[in-house]
Amino acid sequence: MQIQVVEVGPRDGLQNEKELLSTSDKIRLIEMLAEAGLQRVEASSFVNPRWIPQLADAGEVCKSLPRDSRVTYSALVPNLKGLERARECGLTEVAVFMSASETHNLKNINKSMAETFPILREVAREALALGMRVRGYVSTVFGCPYEGHVPVENSRRVTEELVSMGVYEISIGDTIGVATPLQVHEVFATLVKDVTTERLAGHFHDTRGTGLANVTAALDEGIRVFDSSIGGLGGCPYAPGASGNISTEDLVYMLHGMGYETRIDLEKLTEAGAYIQKLLGRVLPSKVLQASLAQ
Ligand code: HMG
Ligand code: MG
Numbered sequence: 001m002q003i004q005v006v007e008v009g010p011r012d013g014l015q016n017e018k019e020l021l022s023t024s025d026k027i028r029l030i031e032m033l034a035e036a037g038l039q040r041v042e043a044s045s046f047v048n049p050r051w052i053p054q055l056a057d058a059g060e061v062c063k064s065l066p067r068d069s070r071v072t073y074s075a076l077v078p079n080l081k082g083l084e085r086a087r088e089c090g091l092t093e094v095a096v097f098m099s100a101s102e103t104h105n106l107k108n109i110n111k112s113m114a115e116t117f118p119i120l121r122e123v124a125r126e127a128l129a130l131g132m133r134v135r136g137y138v139s140t141v142f143g144c145p146y147e148g149h150v151p152v153e154n155s156r157r158v159t160e161e162l163v164s165m166g167v168y169e170i171s172i173g174d175t176i177g178v179a180t181p182l183q184v185h186e187v188f189a190t191l192v193k194d195v196t197t198e199r200l201a202g203h204f205h206d207t208r209g210t211g212l213a214n215v216t217a218a219l220d221e222g223i224r225v226f227d228s229s230i231g232g233l234g235g236c237p238y239a240p241g242a243s244g245n246i247s248t249e250d251l252v253y254m255l256h257g258m259g260y261e262t263r264i265d266l267e268k269l270t271e272a273g274a275y276i277q278k279l280l281g282r283v284l285p286s287k288v289l290q291a292s293l294a295q
Pocket of ligand 2 (some may be wrong): 012046173175203245
């Protein structure tokens with residue numbers, strides 16, 4: 001059975017790294033990810049560069065993406081200005097995002113949840129009219145750094161709104177890595193009452209070491225698309241304490257071992273991990289990467 005892996009390292013990973021990478025290093029990383037067989041790569045983010053200076057070069061990165069018909073590139077857009085910047089680069093897919101908790105939404109995008117819906121609706125409408133595909137994220141589904149517990153009803157409502165905007169897939173985010181498998185079962189079992197499993201993806205951060213266990217729980221619930229970051233880079237700068245996404249190397253290793261197919265070459269993937277680890281000059285969280293380097 002086929003699993004789709006969405007590589008979010010160049011966006012979710014690098015948005016939280018103190019070390020600023022050059023545009024050409026980012027492009028080389030994305031090339032290596034494409035060469036490893038990743039077919040979906042979130043390349044950058046067209047947010048306000050004052051909020052995320054690490055990705056201020058989103059335009060340059062997206063204009064120079066390696067052309068490969070097998071790979072779909074996407075980028076985050078928070079509003080029409082972001083969409084316009086993405087369109088100028090020729091992107092065919094964008095991702096809108098918001099939180100299931102009021103305080104994180106406000107801290108992250110400076111808007112209440114009620115103010116956000118019409119903005120995202122407008123972005124989705126424009127993007128669809130331009131022939132783009134639109135992905136959506138719901139953040140803080142499993143817990144909020146400011147509010148703690150987040151009722152699943154909030155996530156259900158945001159998911160429904162995103163679907164009604166024409167978003168083709170909704171990535172369910174454990175922004176601060178607090179989820180455990182039981183909660184993952186419960187949340188997805190609730191969401192699939194309204195949305196088919198094919199339209200949902202899992203986005204787990206591994207802050208407390210439960211990331212891969214959460215993937216297996218989501219697999220049991222029928223989820224077949226997972227977001228991950230090369231090396232386990234990542235976090236959310238507006239979620240204190242959030243650390244990296246699950247690592248792509250660890251995810252792919254586990255999926256292959258469980259008999260799933262990804263069309264990803266693990267050896268080439270670890271080469272990409274080693275490349276970004278060297279550039280950042282710190283040991284990255286990916287266990288498979290460290291094991292392969294120790295051999
Ligand atoms: P704001 O300050 O309220 O925006 O920010 P504004 O509309 O009032 O505009 C203020 C200034 O920003 C203006 O410039 C705009 O032109 C500019 P000025 O007139 O002052 O010179 N501006 C922009 N510039 C470039 N591109 C744009 C853009 N929009 C406005 N798109 C805004 C609102 C949403 C823009 C801001 O809050 C922002 O950029 N937030 C992004 C925060 C972020 O990127 N967080 C991390 C991503 S989310 C995440 O990581 C979670 C996820 O991984 C899933 C999970 O883990 O759960 C997806
Ligand atoms: Mg994230």
